[in-house]
Amino acid sequence: MPTATGRGRRRSGPSIEDVARLAGVSAQTVSRVSTGSDAVRPATRARVQAAMDQLGYSPNRAARALRNGSFGTIGLLAYRFERTGEALTTEAVVEVAEAAGYSVTLLRVQAPESANWEHAMVRLSHLAIDGLVIIRAETATPDSLALPAGLPVAVSDSRLVGYYPGVVADQVQGSRSAMSHLLGLGHRTIHHLAGPADSDPAALRSVTWQRCLDEAGIPTPPLWRGDWTARSGYQLGQQIAQDPDVTAVYCANDEMAFGLLRALHERGRRVPEEVSVVGFDGIALSEYASPPLTTVKQDFHRIGDELVRLVLGQLKSKSTPSRERVMVPTELLVRGTTAPPAR
Structure with a gap:
């Protein structure tokens, strides 16, 4: 219920003094935590944030902006938030930003065409944000995505890497690991279930697949092109399952691999005895496929952590975006869907 103040006014929620009392700190310390100051020990910051959560206290972002020019908010722009990556x-990004005292505002692009990215920039100009993270802006270019001058920015796996600070997974190393594993098992060729043609990560995985076959002196078979979904993997898998010459398939992501596994099962093609399958991403469900899926794991948490680090670094240094590029390693997880080809 609202409580009365010493001057007879009423306030409708917990005050900064309430938080300070519960956390056992001064109101000034609570203020420092609210404004994202570094002059607070991690243990004290955690205690204050726990008190805020318990009381339902929300720092006044507008007041914070007036005091120090910061809204305490990072924007996050993407085309498809529902996709696994x-x-x-x-x-x-949300977890790491919150730990640093920042909230995250999501901004979704409705369709991949450049006009929609331009419209997103108009909406972005009206948001109270201190910096911006862009995830997988696969069709956007520096021309179609004219960002406000001086805005701290970090981008991931897009054509904007190289123009702004970027974080990318090592697609080439991951694809080489998958191909080396299958070739090392003795498969005479490896087929590829690729991602969309307009995706840069999909293109890197496809190019590396072809390059590995070239280096091994193996002719490149036609690829199948999906759209990242398990449905596309299943539909194309019905064609793949009918080809008796297919003994190994490198899939551009785990979800398409799941669809392929179902199609192979329905066709009576045993995995891995007759067909080996490797995915990409290393999502949690891959461990519980039947058989468990051999896959290339991406460290999505580290990618998000590095994106926030790049933005906060620009905010603290008051510098303009550089062209720093962080490469996050991938890891091959060998499980039950790969084996030597049948004799």
């Missing part, structure tokens, strides 16, 4: 990276 975007969802896992977003989760990490």
Whole structure:
């Protein structure tokens, strides 16, 4: 219920003094935590934030902006938040930003065409944000995505890497690991279930697949092109399952691999005895496929962590965006869907 103040006024929620009393600190310390100051020990910051959560206290962002020119908010821009990579990276960005005292505002692009990215920039100009993270702006270019001058920015796996500070997973190393594993098992060729043609990560995985076959002196078979979904993997898998010459398939992501596994099962093609399958992403469900899926794991949490670090670094240094590029390693997880080809 609202409580009365010493001057007879009423306030409708907990005050900064209430938080300070519960956390056992001064009101000045609570203010420092609210404004994202570094002059607070981690243990004290955690205690204050726990008190804020318990009381339902929300710092006044407008007042913070008037005091120090900061809104305490990072914008996060993406085309498809529901896709696995975007969802896992977003989760990490929100977690890391909150730990640093920042909230996150999501901004979704409705369709991949450049006009929609331009419209997003108009909406962005009306948001009270201190910096911006862009995830997988695969069709955007520096021309179609004219960002406000001086805005701290970090981008991930997009054509904007190289123009702004960027974080990318090592697609080439991951693809080489998958191909080396399958070739090392003795498969005479490896087929590829690729991602969309307009995706830079999909293109890197496809190019590396072809390059590995070239280096091994193996002719490149036609690829199948999906759209990242398990449905596309299943539909194309019905064609793949009918080809008796297919003994190994490198899939551009785990979800398409799941669809392929179902199609192979329905066709009576045993995995891995007759067909080996490797995915990419290393999502949690891959461990519980039947058989467990061999896959290339991306560290989505580290990607999100690095994106926030790049933005906060620019905010603290008051510098303009550089062209720093952080490469996050990938890891091959060998499980039950790969084996030597049948004799």
